[in-house]
Amino acid sequence: MRKIIQPATAAWADLVQRPTKNLEELEPGILETFQLVKEQGDNALLQLAEKYDGVQLQSLLATEEEIAAAESKVPQELKEAILQAYSNIQLFHTQQAEPVKQVETMTGVSCWRKSVAIDKVGLYIPGGTAPLFSTLLMLGVPARIAGCKDVILCTPPAKDGSIHPAILYTASLLGVTRIVKAGGAQAVAAMAFGTESVPAVYKIFGPGNQYVTVAKQLVSKAGVAIDLPAGPSEVLVIADESANPAFVAADLLSQAEHGADSQVVLLTTSESVLEKVEQELNVQLEVLPRKDFAAKALENSLGIVLGSKQEMLDFSNLYAPEHLILSVSDFEELMDGITNAGSVFLGHFSPESAGDYASGTNHTLPTNSYARAYSGVSLDSFVKKITFQYITREGLQNIGQTIETMAEAEGLEAHKNAVSIRLKELNRV
């Protein structure tokens, strides 16, 4: 951990910079994959599963038998945990539904907006040793609340062609429409362009490696929406004298273990807190299974002593962290000043991992300072808000001249005429 004591404000802009990775060199290869999937559909997915996942698949789609068998393979305790998390996420995201509110802006001029599900969505869940069923919950629950008709899951198969039982179990709970054994850029291509087995979707969600990241960027240029621009995960902790250094260290490590490129920042007004947290980091790091990742991430991370609470808040707002933990006694005082953050954890007993799994908030959040302008995934991400308006004869008589005057001033005579021709008819009758 890089320690910085009282950096000058002028140095902050550099301190909040994340390391950038140029992934453009991956684009040509990914565009080739896209072409193959467009031309050969399912057959391309089967070829690429053999090439990249080392498996000859019998079927691209998980079968009902596989899904049914998964249920018995998931330990009871894990099922209960998944159901509890599901319930909490459902409760929180259901409250995000926006009721239709009709507004009469002038007599006879009524406007409202209505949330309508995105018909077809695709969820990508990475493979590997850690089965990210928690991410599947975070995407699948709001998709279900929204009422998306087609919910396609793509996830790479293991070498034996299987998908982790916890993923299949969670997908089945969520009523996912199709479970496709496909990973990488080819999975993104299949969801964006469609194949015989995979319907083309309108929006693609989910994390992934750099191939998936670039593939999502490329399809978004081609008109398929994506959830969020991707970046390494990150946490910023603001700690005062009341903070428990062991808790703070545990929170920093829970972010650091994600990967060597994770970003971890500690802000405090107390050098002694910083020192104690560092000691705890060393102790706790030793026993972690993902110690190598965490140690690498810590090398690039920052421990900064600042002069006041306001400075910590200002620095944090400039950094715009994905996760922000206020390990302070008086979080109520600070929380209203937060302008840029993905998700905020208040007080000493709200660890980030609560939000990662089960408290109810979403864990798909803006990284890389995108929290300055982007929100995390929510029910909003699975709907469009369509506006409606109904104008009565009287309404048009009330608003008509305003429209005519503005259209004329903008030189758009046909816009004006669409009103004038109606007003003429109304005055004639």
Added chain:
Amino acid sequence: MRKIIQPATAAWADLVQRPTKNLEELEPGILETFQLVKEQGDNALLQLAEKYDGVQLQSLLATEEEIAAAESKVPQELKEAILQAYSNIQLFHTQQAEPVKQVETMTGVSCWRKSVAIDKVGLYIPGGTAPLFSTLLMLGVPARIAGCKDVILCTPPAKDGSIHPAILYTASLLGVTRIVKAGGAQAVAAMAFGTESVPAVYKIFGPGNQYVTVAKQLVSKAGVAIDLPAGPSEVLVIADESANPAFVAADLLSQAEHGADSQVVLLTTSESVLEKVEQELNVQLEVLPRKDFAAKALENSLGIVLGSKQEMLDFSNLYAPEHLILSVSDFEELMDGITNAGSVFLGHFSPESAGDYASGTNHTLPTNSYARAYSGVSLDSFVKKITFQYITREGLQNIGQTIETMAEAEGLEAHKNAVSIRLKELNRV
């Protein structure tokens, strides 16, 4: 207008395709402009104003004197119209504010989300003969309701260095922070990267020519958010026997006059309605000042006779029009079936131009079938929704095991430990 009678469903996918334009060839030139602006800041903007706008600017920013002088140059009638539109847009967008709702997902586990303004936003308003003060209202009103601190307006100057008085007047009403005389890709670069006079913003809004479109795409890859992917404007009208052919023709023309690449579609179950609308199009077209644009747009447009109301709805949902007008007597019956559209106009007296200017709904909407997954601009576009959570000691005891079980199953031991270390402390006390 291309007339198609009862096309087979299999042909629909082709009919809803918009002509695509490959703008990639513009990228190298725009990246050069970006580089110039990054290196030379204001000076680059001054050079490029001379090169592209043909003007040697005294000052990049509109002065207080210019802004004050504008007020007297705007006719009283237009001022009143702008104020009426402002009031309606304000009323409708204010209702979009989301109250903070705290949800206790389990005892002691409280979650909520809060809308927080994007600090710095940039609005681009194109120049040319038509001063798009209506677009400035559509972007500036929600920015103001949201509480954005810095609202930067970029718009290209006329050859005499001036900005249209209606733009200055509207910007002043809206409390725009800075009015910058810059257009094209250089304006986008200035707002994305910052110059001496233009603070870098976090999100850029507004329409523009193809240079602006590509520049927005490129800065969005670099982490600056943008409002919506761009495309030519479009309207789809569903008309039954009750429709007034002259009204329908006027609505189609008010879209067609935007430009030669505008998309105009008429769906009806009645060949006779189609014929009467065509006759009206010919009559009304003749007297339009923007006749040439409109005539070109009509050449590419579609008049389709379908077999039933349901077919019209299905086609429209597949097309996903930016604007959808239901020129039918029983719009209540159809409107619940709309799944993809930007903004919907109901009945015979709700012309699209009402929404373009003054009814209160936003006119910055998804084109090019993006309405399948995107919403138009709204108050949401100017805020982030930050989630918060507060977990009490009791709450952590209630939810702790769920988190531990899930973290362990995902192989993320440090995530588990952030909970375990706290539970241990609670049990010790």
